[in-house]
Amino acid sequence: MTSPLFPDVIVNGEIIPHKMVAAEAQHHIGPRGKPGIAWRKAAKAVAIRTLLLQQARAQKIEAHPEEVAPGQIETEEEALIRGLLRTAIDTPHPSEAEIRAEWERGPERFRSPPLWEVSHILIACDPRSDTARKKALARATKLTGLARDERNGFSALAARESDCGSKTSGGSLGQLGPGDTVPEFEAVLRNLNGGEVTETPVLTRHGYHVIRMDAVAESQVLPFGAVREKISDALEKTAWARQAQSFVGQLVADADIKGADLSVV
Structure with missing residues (x-):
């Protein structure tokens, strides 16, 4: 019997096992004595992961697990999601003007370590x-x-x-x-x-x-040439994250999701 506090999570008709949400909940923080908060965060994370996997399989994305750290290989599901996002998101390299503008916005932010x-x-x-x-x-x-x-x-x-x-x-x-x-x-x-x-x-x-x-x-403010690549990488990652959020948001808007509050932070 499903608890009102922990309802079934259903994504486009696919029921997520409670044990999967419970396993995910271990990675989320909630106030002591309020397990429902961690559960809701976990339900959101699992619902989004399920939605991405459904989309990856619908697009016939092939999983090619890669090594993400020494001795640590992606799971097939992680590889599917990475493959989907790589297909869906095309982030252009920032222009020279954008990179320089970011540096000029606050050169003092880019310093050598002491x-x-x-x-x-x-x-x-x-x-x-x-x-x-x-x-x-x-x-x-x-x-x-x-x-x-x-x-x-x-x-x-x-x-x-x-x-x-x-x-x-x-x-x-x-x-x-x-x-x-x-x-x-x-x-x-x-x-x-x-x-x-x-x-x-x-x-x-x-x-x-x-x-x-x-x-x-003491640390010193670094010249533009010394931090150009770092700024370029940061701008590209920010743009990628923004596009990924938009992509997931559209998937959520088009999906039928029950038992998970996608507005939970």
Whole structure:
């Protein structure tokens, strides 16, 4: 018996099994205690996928699964939908004038990443252990005070006290950029000036760190030639997404869909 909260999803007469919607619902977020919201989002996603597959088969699209990531091959259904969209959507390359206009709309948006030359002292511990964390914090706090009092002695302090292999080079990690280290560590780097040492130890999954910013190369606005291809790709992807949305919208308008609210975000 169908629940009013979870009605059957029917797309052009094709009934979608409840287990398929339930499997999809695991990928959608809803407020705790309100499973109906995640279910409605899943019902919409499954209804649209079914509609696209129906269209692909009606047009006799052939599935040729491709590798989408190392060791990961598309399913036949994913290949069918890709083939359908490739047939239905023809996105022209943006013109040179459009690319330049997008750049001129805000050149400051296109910047080189910053580079940080960093040294640190690691006091290793398992952050999940209260005992180990407290012991490491006490040691890290003491070392922070020493590092801030005698900044010229940071390398020697790291060589003597650090639990990281970088101790052999005085704690130097060399040049780092965005994404090169764990988020908690990077967040601190973004707020340190050259020559500064962190005021308090920084906790990551590796333990506590005393961090010194040796030098900073700030991000710079890039010239048009350096970002032209990036802008062109972004404009083409935006145009493709707009056309795909329009294509799906037309399919939905022409379809008979029950049990799914296609307006759900």
